[in-house]
Amino acid sequence: MLAMNKFRILGAAVVAVAATVLSSSCNDKRSTGWEYAPNMYEHIAYDPDQKNPNFADGKTAQVPPAGTIPVGFVKFDYPNNKDGYELAGTEVKTMLPQTQNNYAEGKVLYMHFCSPCHGETGQGDGTVVAHGFPPPPSYSKGQSSRGGAMKDLTDGKIYHTITYGVNAMGSYASQLSPEERWKVIMYVHHLQTL
Template identity: 55%
Template sequence: MNKNKIVYAAFFALAFVASLSSCDNKRSTGLEYARNMYDPLAPDYDKPNKNFANGMTAQTPPPNTEPIGFVRYEYANTKEGYEAAGRELVNPLEANDKNLLSGKKYYTVFCGPCHGEEGDGKGHLVKIEKYSGVPSYHGDAASSRGGLMKDLPAGKIYHTIMYGLNNMGSHASQLTPEERWRVVMWVQRLQQK
């Protein structure tokens, strides 16, 4: 028998045995690669835990504690909270080119699609008639809460970014407090046009 035929026959026999052995256990998913990538290391908060007196994994935080990076916002989402924010809140950031350009960047991403690049209320979504009635930051455009848009103080703008108003949703989850103040800075620049 030819040497090559013996090698081919042995290879096919080995492949046949390997394929039959892989079909033995229907429940097996085969080899596991990087098991720790899909088995969570953190505790399951919905399951009981004998390490705590109440037997629960999810524990209530101690009183008067706040998460790291959390900034408390004391103004309610009401007309009174809006007015109070307008009177009391002042932009804590320094008015410099770095903050202003950063505010422009965030404004372009989050506000520009509706309010427009120039703050004229003619953004992309308004042009394709997805939304209507988006106010302009300059001119004689009136705010739905009273007063002219060009006269809104920093606190009222911040409050609106925080909670949203009318068709505008809240941007509190997309922008940090510092980023919101930078957007306020850019909006105030647009108000001057």
């Protein structure tokens, strides 16, 4: 008799839990159930385009304080003109170690970003030339539009050109980090000897 009462109590408890679950799950069809870590989608931070009462101008996106530099930013204090190009050519030298790994990474970066115009061997015969664009000069035989032979370009001149661009070549500063630019330069120096 005691065992039978236990089964009745257990059965009633199971029915009560099942009824509670069933009735609570059917109330709101839009409910996603229990929330785990709701701050993942209901954040308290302001979005950059929202009004913000914490600032006098009411904007969330504020201009950084003068003189601040973003994390990882490498300053390049040479102006985007011929004088800056010439100065960079004499003063800027790579600090990246000349290792086989850096050379191999430079080759991969060159093939992805530079070879469409400059060609795989740096002769100015990339795929864009086949589509009617003017060819860039050859690294080993051509003449720079800024004067001098392309085979004599220094680290600083190539870095300046990658950073700012020249003629039809745009800047690659947003595509290549400063360290990646040095790796590409390492590979371009190899192409200058071909």
